Amino acid sequence: MTTVLDRPPAKAAAPPPPKRYGERPSIAYLFLTPWIAGALLLTLGPMLWLLYLSFTEYDLFTAPRWVGLDNYVRMLTVDPHFWNAVWATSKFVLISVPVQLAAALGVALLIHRRSPAQGFYRSAFYAPSLLGASVSVALVWRVIFHDWIGHPDRALLALVLLAVWQFGAPMVIFLAGLQQIPQEYYDAAAVDGAGPWRAFLKITVPMLSPVIFFNLVLDTIRAFQVFTGAYVVSNGTGGPSDSTLFYTLYLYEKGFVEFKMGYASAMSWFLLVVIAAITALLFRTARSWVFYSGDES
Amino acid sequence: MTGRLRVTGWHAVVILLLIPLLYPIAWLFLASFKSGSEIVQSLALLPRDFILDNYVALGDDLAGVQAWRFFVNSTIVAGGCALANIASCSLAAYAFARLRFRMRGVLFAFTLATIMLPVHIITIPQYSLFSKLGMVDTFWPLILPKLLATDAFFIFLMVQFMRTIPRELDEAARLDGCGSIRIFGSIVLPLVRPALVTTAIFTFIWTWNDFFTQLIYLSSPERLTLPLALRLFIDTTDHNAFGPMLALSALAIVPILLFFAAFQRLLVEGFATSGLKG
Numbered sequence: 098m099t100t101v102l103d104r105p106p107a108k109a110a111a112p113p114p115p116k117r118y119g120e121r122p123s124i125a126y127l128f129l130t131p132w133i134a135g136a137l138l139l140t141l142g143p144m145l146w147l148l149y150l151s152f153t154e155y156d157l158f159t160a161p162r163w164v165g166l167d168n169y170v171r172m173l174t175v176d177p178h179f180w181n182a183v184w185a186t187s188k189f190v191l192i193s194v195p196v197q198l199a200a201a202l203g204v205a206l207l208i209h210r211r212s213p214a215q216g217f218y219r220s221a222f223y224a225p226s227l228l229g230a231s232v233s234v235a236l237v238w239r240v241i242f243h244d245w246i247g248h249p250d251r252a253l254l255a256l257v258l259l260a261v262w263q264f265g266a267p268m269v270i271f272l273a274g275l276q277q278i279p280q281e282y283y284d285a286a287a288v289d290g291a292g293p294w295r296a297f298l299k300i301t302v303p304m305l306s307p308v309i310f311f312n313l314v315l316d317t318i319r320a321f322q323v324f325t326g327a328y329v330v331s332n333g334t335g336g337p338s339d340s341t342l343f344y345t346l347y348l349y350e351k352g353f354v355e356f357k358m359g360y361a362s363a364m365s366w367f368l369l370v371v372i373a374a375i376t377a378l379l380f381r382t383a384r385s386w387v388f389y390s391g392d393e394s
Numbered sequence: 395m396t397g398r399l400r401v402t403g404w405h406a407v408v409i410l411l412l413i414p415l416l417y418p419i420a421w422l423f424l425a426s427f428k429s430g431s432e433i434v435q436s437l438a439l440l441p442r443d444f445i446l447d448n449y450v451a452l453g454d455d456l457a458g459v460q461a462w463r464f465f466v467n468s469t470i471v472a473g474g475c476a477l478a479n480i481a482s483c484s485l486a487a488y489a490f491a492r493l494r495f496r497m498r499g500v501l502f503a504f505t506l507a508t509i510m511l512p513v514h515i516i517t518i519p520q521y522s523l524f525s526k527l528g529m530v531d532t533f534w535p536l537i538l539p540k541l542l543a544t545d546a547f548f549i550f551l552m553v554q555f556m557r558t559i560p561r562e563l564d565e566a567a568r569l570d571g572c573g574s575i576r577i578f579g580s581i582v583l584p585l586v587r588p589a590l591v592t593t594a595i596f597t598f599i600w601t602w603n604d605f606f607t608q609l610i611y612l613s614s615p616e617r618l619t620l621p622l623a624l625r626l627f628i629d630t631t632d633h634n635a636f637g638p639m640l641a642l643s644a645l646a647i648v649p650i651l652l653f654f655a656a657f658q659r660l661l662v663e664g665f666a667t668s669g670l671k672g
Binding site: 124125126127128129130131132134135136138139140142143144146147150155157204207208210212214216218219220221222223224225227228230231232233234236237238239240241243262266269270272273314318321322324325328329332333345348349352353358361362365366368369372376 | 401404405407408411412415416418419421422425433434437481482485486488489493494495498501504505508510511512513514515516517518519520521522523525539541542543544549573574575578599600602603604605606609610620621624625627628629636639640643644646647650651654658659661662663665666667
């Protein structure tokens with residue numbers, strides 16, 4: 098980053114002599130000025146500030162007070178709500194992601210067929226994923242499932258259903274992936290006497306595995322960030338008995354309701370580390386089941 | 395004959411799946427014409443008594459503010475974010491796709507990594523920054539990050555799109571004496587218009603729906619956006635408030651449905667291809 102900083106975005110009128118990096122490299126920084134400012138002031142800077150805050154007691158109005166590892170210790174060993182939040186979020190992610198992806202793949206396979214209606218069906222299945230994050234739909238869920246939201250397991254189930262309902266987003270990605278598998282593969286398999294199930298296992302799944310992987314990573318990260326549904330359905334409490342206290346909801350409560358920003362910063366770093374670890378883990382397992390057509394030998 | 399039967403069967407299965415999927419949306423619109431007590435009692439689609447009272451009730455103040463104000467505020471925020479994203483992301487994407495500079499690969503990888511960064515994590519330090527700048531309870535904390543190209547997903551989308559433009563066009567323009575700024579403005583931008591439109595509409599819809607950020611930054615009644623206005627209904631137990639709540643909920647998603655109806659192919663395909671190339 099320092100090299101970027103050292104070069105002020107020069108005016109196009111005074112080009113420095115062309116170097117190894119192409120004609121007038123400074124012009125690139127002119128285009129990148131907003132991006133550089135954003136990356137430094139709104140991403141990298143805040144990340145470091147967040148790390149510092151996580152070792153302090155901070156209520157926004159008085160200066161942060163250094164408390165060392167206190168926030169982390171309290172979070173991991175004392176606070177029962179923290180572990181309730183981890184538990185509720187884990188259950189939600191572990192149930193909603195596989196079910197949503199299975200629904201997405203199933204419906205993608207179903208509507209992957211040469212038909213003038215396919216475009217319309219694709220859009221109709223996709224529509225809920227544009228609406229699902231809205232407060233409007235969350236309120237509809239609150240009314241439709243009002244018998245469920247007083248019961249811990251069912252309240253979580255209602256939120257899982259809300260997530261699964263939005264399977265259209267991964268579905269359109271699956272569908273685009275299916276359309277890239279050459280028909281000749283299936284024709285050849287049919288000549289060899291393979292049935293549809295065998296063709297699915299031996300052609301569709303491996304050919305689609307990069308897309309399955311992409312959807313799995315993105316959906317998992319997305320599931321960790323669900324907030325609106327949990328907030329609206331539980332009226333901001335995460336209840337009953339913390340069953341819908343998603344991590345983001347608890348983070349919001351600590352940071353912006355109780356203004357315990359040091360504690361919430363420690364929670365933020367914990368979430369970041371967990372998401373990074375899960376992503377790394379998924380990438381590691383990918384080596385054994387994701388096939389890229391470049392190296393199919 | 396069996397072929398036609400199979401096609402009909404296929405349509406039937408797909409439609410049978412679509413009915414429960416689209417039911418909640420249809421229910422929302424039709425229930426907004428029901429009385430409060432009927433809303434609580436039944437999940438039937440059609441109103442027993444078709445009434446307009448819920449929409450009429452929206453004419454009254456909510457938290458001392460007229461309902462149209464929430465639409466105006468949401469439009470300012472979502473429209474501002476859409477324009478800001480078009481401008482800032484296209485500039486950054488052009489640099490990443492076409493210009494050569496030091497550490498381009500590293501910086502682009504960093505951009506891609508931030509797509510996975512949950513907004514909730516970065517909110518606390520950003521909030522403390524915006525509060526020091528005196529911007530809390532204004533629209534700036536919502537729009538400014540978009541002006542500074544922090545929405546990496548759209549940079550990525552535009553880079554993918556720009557890479558499909560033949561380089562010969564740039565080179566021909568360069569021979570004619572055009573600099574990067576002219577090439578960007580008169581060659582690249584017009585050619586990536588579909589990506590710009592996709593960016594604008596997705597940004598608009600996602601910002602229009604966004605609850606978390608607006609909840610954190612906006613508090614004055616006259617600055618509330620639609621999601622925040624709807625939030626005022628959450629803790630109501632009064633059945634009479636359920637009607638206006640659903641009426642406002644229904645109105646709030648009308649713009650999304652209109653955008654979707656107008657641009658569905660562009661949106662679905664823009665979303666699908668961004669995924670494939672990831």
